[in-house]
Amino acid sequence: MRLAFWTALRSLRHRLGALLITVLAVALATATALVVPMVSRQVERGAQDAAQVFDLLVTARGSGTQAVMSTLFYLDVPIGNIPHHVYQTLKDAPGTRRAVPIALGDNFAGFPIVGTSTAFFDQRLKPSAPPYFQLAQGQLFKAEHDAVIGARVARAASLQVGSTFVGAHGLEAAQHEEEDAEHLKPYRVTGILAPTGGPVDRAVLTPIETVWETHGPQAKQRQEVTAVLYSAENLAGIYTTAQRVNASKEAMAVFPGQVFAQARETLLQGQAAYAGLSVLVLGIAALTVALSVYTSGLERQRTVALLRAMGAGRGTVFTLVLLETGLTVVLGVLLGLALALLVSNVGGNLLGERLGFTLAPPHLTWALASRALLLIPLGLVAALPTAFQATRVSPLKHLTP
Template sequence: MSTILGLAARSAWNRRHNLVLMVIAIALSTAMLLGVERLRHQIRQGFSQSISGTDLVVGARGSPTQLMLYTVFRLGSATNNMSWNSAQRLASHPLVAWTIPMSLGDSHRGFPVLATTTDYFRHYQYGDRQPLRIADGRPGLDGIFDTVLGAEVARRLGYRLGDKIVLGHGSGLEAMGDDLKHADKPFVVTGILAPTGTPVDRTVHIGLAGMEAIHLDWQAGVPIPGMAIPAELVKKFDLTPKTVTGVLVGLKLRSRAFAVQSQIAEDQKEPLMAVLPGVALDELWDTVGMIEKGLLLMSWMVVAVGLAGLMSSILAALGERRRELAILRAMGARPRDVLMLLVAEGVCLMLVGTIAGYLLLSGVSFLAAGWLASTFGMALPVVWPQASELPVLAAIIAAGALASLWPAFRAYRLSLSDGMTPHL
């Protein structure tokens, strides 16, 4: 058997150029599969960890999914707001450690505007309880017309510290018209946040007082005719908000989350609801999880194409190797030996290609780490194959063995005389 294996090794060396091309194809397919698989997990993890360290999200009674969409992802608009008095009562609750009031509704060149307090930069966390970091400037909203930009807003619009920006009333296309812009009260960029890979990157942050200031001379969504309050006079007015979109709540004891949730739901002064972020995000992911399934299907289709190429290459080379196989038979190799030899060749090709694919993905992940982090706020980690990836890698190698069975079975049926006198 060792002689047969030696001859098979020499045969592989003579066909090394074709085999190298096959290994490259398998490596690319494997790297694609592992890359998409890791990207899928990163997207899901980023989705579920868009907000962390927050125990409850409180808003006007309605749909929990909608509340999460506009407080966490800045999508849609609130049908009802909660009163500022309720937000203040919530902040003074004996079980509450901190609160972050949030008010949405305006936008800037397609990016949502979030009005909040400086506590937002102290307590807001994402991912594995990572705090917000400032890349440039200061993380605060001390001035009425101060604004702190998310990383993507600053990058795409080219803003720097000290630049002035004008907010639009409303969101989307409705905020594009000149009549619906707060041009008389521009905001000054005082800080730019570091990338987070969350909706924070696409958000323009202003203070609650700033949100009230730009709407002093507005009513029912339009400017009041004949009334214009200059920016330098807004301090003469009461800039305390009347309502907010929602409140993020951190508790002193996380074990009391259900108790506080129940108390909020039973509040007689205003109909409110409190949502557990983790539960709501999991339910929301189940709704939009078709993205994950689509990525998974695409990655397996890539592997299927690679396996089809492996099978076709072995079948194409089989005709040229009929004489070689006949010589092996003449030297004493049994048909079963020929079958196992070709299957082993396919498995070895898949094994080498899989290892090469993992190394290729690791190299690309290492080299592109900075670009992925700055552009998309995520990275493909350079790690050893994870426990969840081992079945995938084993399935690729097993699929390669199965793909080799058909050409191996054809070789098994070749007779000695057919190999010595091949048909032209």
């Protein structure tokens, strides 16, 4: 066994070029099988963490997914507005802990300007927890066109407490040739939020009256809101409020957790299909290993003949081929695992920047790792024909001149 091991190492060293190609093929197959599910789980965990502070979302009737993506993550166009009295009714209802109005429609350098109230900053993960959104600098807004900005906005736009900036109409950054006087009226930064890793890091928060004023006399008169972030004194109150809102024709109530659960089901279906593709990729890698083993088997015939002439049995020769294959595949799988973690980390950071919330570091579970480790027995099985062929090599045929 020891002889076979050291002979396998020497053989691999002499075939360094072919070894590197095979190891790289196995590593790429391993990384391909793991990267997408790892990044998907990062997005899933990051989205849930970013929205866990919000109990119930009340918006105009339409798609629940669109409501969550637009109002909580600022990644979609809002469905529409709801009458102000819907918000007022929720706020004044018995058992209400907190009702926070949200109004969207403008942006600053691509960052959404969110009209709200100071109750926004009193939201908590649980009643006994401190406020989720904490000021790093300055103070909360007090008057129209005051603004509390997220950490990412402050960093990207180089804004400080006391800085001023001008917003623009619409939800995306664009060059406008003409803006009305209200849109050209500057905002003044009164506070900067501590980073949360969530979408509010890229938001500009201002009194909701500012949004109404900016959009003209009619908007100021109607005082419509895009959504209401609602929290009751107890869980039963949240469900009761959701039923009451959904029974009306003016608005709908959405549980962000349910939206994520539905999205997760769709994601799991896609991951199941990707798992099938991963098996195919790993199978191709196994065939690559088989081809490499077969090619090296032709090259090692003289070495095998010499070992047989020195007294090595068929079992030693058989073990030699499997050891070479096993070492090659193990190296490739280990490199692939490292590559998958690296790509998932870099890709997760880039995707998090794009989505506007921080993704958790990639986590390699045993269930995912087992996909890659499956390549080791596959590679050994692929090497069996060559290993059996090596045991039949005749010393007389390859050592006689």
